[in-house]
Amino acid sequence: MKIAVAGKGGTGKTLIAGTLARLFAQDGYKVLAIDNDSSMNLSYSLGIDEYIRQKIVPIKEMLDLIEQRTGQRPGAASGGIYNINPKVSDIPDKYKIYGPDGVQLLVVGSIEEPATGCLCPENVLIRTLLYNLFVQRNEAIIVDFEAGLEHLGRGTGKGIEIMLIATEPSIKSIELTQHILKLSKGLGVKNNLIVLNKIIDKAELEIITKKLKEIGLNSFHVIPFDPEIGKADLEGIASLDFNPNSKAILSIRDLFGKLKEFKKN
Numbered sequence: 001m002k003i004a005v006a007g008k009g010g011t012g013k014t015l016i017a018g019t020l021a022r023l024f025a026q027d028g029y030k031v032l033a034i035d036n037d038s039s040m041n042l043s044y045s046l047g048i049d050e051y052i053r054q055k056i057v058p059i060k061e062m063l064d065l066i067e068q069r070t071g072q073r074p075g076a077a078s079g080g081i082y083n084i085n086p087k088v089s090d091i092p093d094k095y096k097i098y099g100p101d102g103v104q105l106l107v108v109g110s111i112e113e114p115a116t117g118c119l120c121p122e123n124v125l126i127r128t129l130l131y132n133l134f135v136q137r138n139e140a141i142i143v144d145f146e147a148g149l150e151h152l153g154r155g156t157g158k159g160i161e162i163m164l165i166a167t168e169p170s171i172k173s174i175e176l177t178q179h180i181l182k183l184s185k186g187l188g189v190k191n192n193l194i195v196l197n198k199i200i201d202k203a204e205l206e207i208i209t210k211k212l213k214e215i216g217l218n219s220f221h222v223i224p225f226d227p228e229i230g231k232a233d234l235e236g237i238a239s240l241d242f243n244p245n246s247k248a249i250l251s252i253r254d255l256f257g258k259l260k261e262f263k264k265n
């Protein structure tokens with residue numbers, strides 16, 4: 001099972017990715033969660049202890065490793081040719097950490113200035129690593145992505161089985177969802193599911209459903225707005241641990257069931 005979560009900033013990507021990772025692990029799957037977001041807080045939504053979280057060094061900041069694998073140190077003046085197909089297959093097992101329910105986490109960090117398409121050594125290493133994770137690994141992989149998908153090169157989405165696109169009830173978010181959907185299909189991802197998050201009530205859902213249908217988006221999963229998620233955040237506790245049966249968490253459990261069914265068929 002290879003799942004990626006994308007969406008506009010603040011739409012709930014990290015909540016969804018972290019909670020799904022825990023639910024898969026609780027169900028007996030071997031899970032490797034990947035943090036590829038610039039805010040790097042997947043460890044928090046997985047419920048990893050604060051003192052362990054403090055010590056995490058993302059792959060993109062491991063300058064020696066990047067230099068060793070690509071032949072060029074990030075930030076150094078370009079020395080000419082370097083390896084654009086670095087060895088990465090050993091990286092997940094070397095640098096992953098363990099969290100509750102046995103979830104494994106690899107904090108990769110984000111790709112800077114994706115729009116420039118920079119072939120900086122750190123970007124090359126991260127793209128190669130993501131591709132390797134999707135295509136080569138046997139675990140259930142769940143990735144918390146950057147806001148958009150611009151950081152992925154062509155072909156790097158090949159192994160992604162389902163792209164979840166977190167969307168909140170705003171025009172900006174719907175516009176970005178349309179954009180991400182296009183990018184995702186361009187990357188070769190066949191299954192894309194819109195996850196409408198933070199829905200306040202039926203009336204709001206009706207308006208948003210109408211807007212989505214107008215642009216040809218007829219199928220989505222709905223997660224309600226849930227004050228328990230905010231309370232968990234203020235207490236510094238993962239939402240799944242704070243209230244495993246709050247309404248947003250119940251809805252993510254439902255999404256987990258759908259993903260499992262999808263895999264079976």
Ligand SMILES: Nc1ncnc2c1ncn2[C@@H]1O[C@H](COP(=O)(O)OP(=O)(O)OP(=O)(O)O)[C@@H](O)[C@H]1O
Pocket residue numbers: 007008009010011012013014015016037039147166197198199223224225226227229230233248
């Ligand atoms: N269903 C919900 N009900 C209430 N609050 C929510 C819900 N989903 C997410 N939130 C809150 O919205 C905020 C953003 O959630 P989250 O960090 O998961 O989003 P994100 O897309 O990963 O954001 P970023 O782009 O900053 O990484 C958090 O404060 C979270 O507690």
Ligand SMILES: [Mg+2]
Pocket residue numbers: 013014015037039040041144
């Ligand atoms: Mg996030």
